[in-house]
Amino acid sequence: DFRARHPGATVVKLVRDYRSTPQVVHLANGLLAQARGRAADHRLELVSQRAPGPEPVYAEYADEPAEAEGAARRIRDLLDAGVPASEIAVLFRTNGQSETYEQALADAGIPYQLRGAERFFDRPEVRKAGIALRGAARFGGNDSAMEDAVDLPSQVRAVLSGEGWTPQPPSGSGAVRERWESLAALVNLAQDFAAAKPDATLADLVAELDERAGAQHAPTVQGVTLASLHSAKGLEWDAVFLVGVAEGMMPITYARSDEQIEEERRLLYVGVTRARERLHVSWALSRAPGGRPNRRPSRFLDGLRPGSGTAAGRSSAGAGGGIERGSAGTPTSTAPAVP
Known part of the structure; x- marks a missing residue:
């Protein structure tokens, strides 16, 4: 309410984004464009100052272990392409999700480090x-x-x-x-x-x-960062994997009020804007292998991910990515290649 109390104040909006590519910024702007309540009154339309990069990749998996294995495979591709492990992060909503990713990275022989929490x-x-x-x-x-x-x-x-x-x-x-x-x-x-x-x-x-x-107790000198969205605030990486972006986890089940839902949206916004160049967003249809596929992607992605109702997610800087649908085996991809 500052402007109402001080109508003569000069407002300077800091909208230049020097961290992320236009494709990442476009998705971040799309998230905030759907905000409701007081959050909508103060949102900014960021403008990227970087050269164009790859479109965000969206991936759907049958279950959580398959999602973790899919992330590990893509991370291995990035490492083989020369991306340093320290420039890759896997971000999740709660610390309780880390064990599945700790296991998947350990099985793939990929070093990792946990930030903001002890190993599971x-x-x-x-x-x-x-x-x-x-x-x-x-x-x-x-x-x-x-x-x-x-x-x-x-x-x-x-x-x-x-x-x-x-x-x-x-x-x-x-x-x-x-x-x-x-x-x-x-x-x-x-x-x-x-x-x-x-x-x-x-x-x-x-x-x-x-x-x-x-x-999972093997010592590591440099590794992929595993972190909750809360502990990732203020940090940035070349490649970010946002995992578990499904209803019940994002927004979390105990977020009920409009204010709590908007706080969850801002938390996802934090996750998106941690990525400098590559962003991979994924969700699983069930928790365990063979489980009933009763989950759906987060409502926050409606209108932003391909096939979710509108073309809002198609960046003016590119053609827009597709949705990869995978299982524990080799996924079938319609998305641009990660490297």
Whole structure:
């Protein structure tokens, strides 16, 4: 309300963007153009000062592990093309999403570093949960919930309920929510492990967790950055992978009010504008392999991604990218080549 209180003030708008290509800036402007409420009153139309670059690439995958593997493949292509690992970032909404990408990059032999959060298996709640699961595997549970657990996922849920996991996430955000997300990631991992190995025991799962933790503790000197959108503020990279851009994660499920939704939109805007040259936006239709494909891309991409209703996403600086649809195998791509 500054201008209303001081009608004689001079307004200087800082609209020149020296970081990102016109294609990236065009998408960022498109996101803010859909803003509602007070955010719409103060938005800027940025103007890139850089030479044109590649169009943003949009990718749709069957499930989250396939999405992570797809990102790892494209990152490997960038590394082979000479892009330094330190100039590549994978950005996600919550720290609980990092484990899937830690695993995919480790499996691909790509060094990485976490920013703004400990490695998944180093987090206090994950370490405590691991100790509890190891104890239950060795000595069995001593409560009624554990005795009633007939399969591996229910055993894990019974053990982790003593560590703070609940079937429904806590309301709000912050440290309590982040701890729950970490425990929920372990529950989901147990479900996926049991689906792949129906005869697996709790001891088998503990061995799998130990193996994953060991693989992801290899020392790295330079690596791809894994970071939450919050911890990425103020940073920039040549290539950015925005992952998990689906309803329920972006905007997050507990963002209900108009103000909270607009804050989520600004958070995605932060992610988009971290990219200098290459931007890869992806989402998964289900959480786990074989799951029901009941997810949809984030509403924030409506009218911006190809095939979402309008041509708003087609940059004046280029022809516009396509949507890659992939699975755990080699994806079929209609998008421009990454390198």
